Amino acid sequence: MIDPAQLLAHPVASLALRGLLGGYVIYMARKFYADPTGYFRKVARPMVDLPWLAPMIRAMACFCLWGGCFIVATAVSVQIFGLHGDLLALALIAVAAVAAWFLLPSQEGAEAEEDSGVKD
Numbered sequence: 001m002i003d004p005a006q007l008l009a010h011p012v013a014s015l016a017l018r019g020l021l022g023g024y025v026i027y028m029a030r031k032f033y034a035d036p037t038g039y040f041r042k043v044a045r046p047m048v049d050l051p052w053l054a055p056m057i058r059a060m061a062c063f064c065l066w067g068g069c070f071i072v073a074t075a076v077s078v079q080i081f082g083l084h085g086d087l088l089a090l091a092l093i094a095v096a097a098v099a100a101w102f103l104l105p106s107q108e109g110a111e112a113e114e115d116s117g118v119k120d
Helices: 004-008 011-034 038-043 045-049 053-080 086-103 107-116
Strands: none
Touching: 004 011, 011 038, 011 053, 038 045, 053 086
16 A cells, blocks of 8 residues: 555655645735636625625635745745755745745726626
């Protein structure tokens, strides 16, 4: 019988899972940033009218976008290049922040989409 811990400890499987997790977090964060209350319009209609909800969700989406970029950057630097250390951690934080900045959907497009009610 195959031990799941040994299967997940394989470097290629580990890199693939971290890359998929980071990519999915980035994908979902971009969607929530572009249309912060879109999910709540479908499930919790009374919550959509709260004035503080959209900026709060957008702020959390920015953090999640940074987190996804950090996951991918960490997976690449540690699993592929074998880098470790405190300076690397600081560099990865900065790299993830820059990547998150470039991956944010445009504010004008997000507001226009939110005003028109058009969704992907």
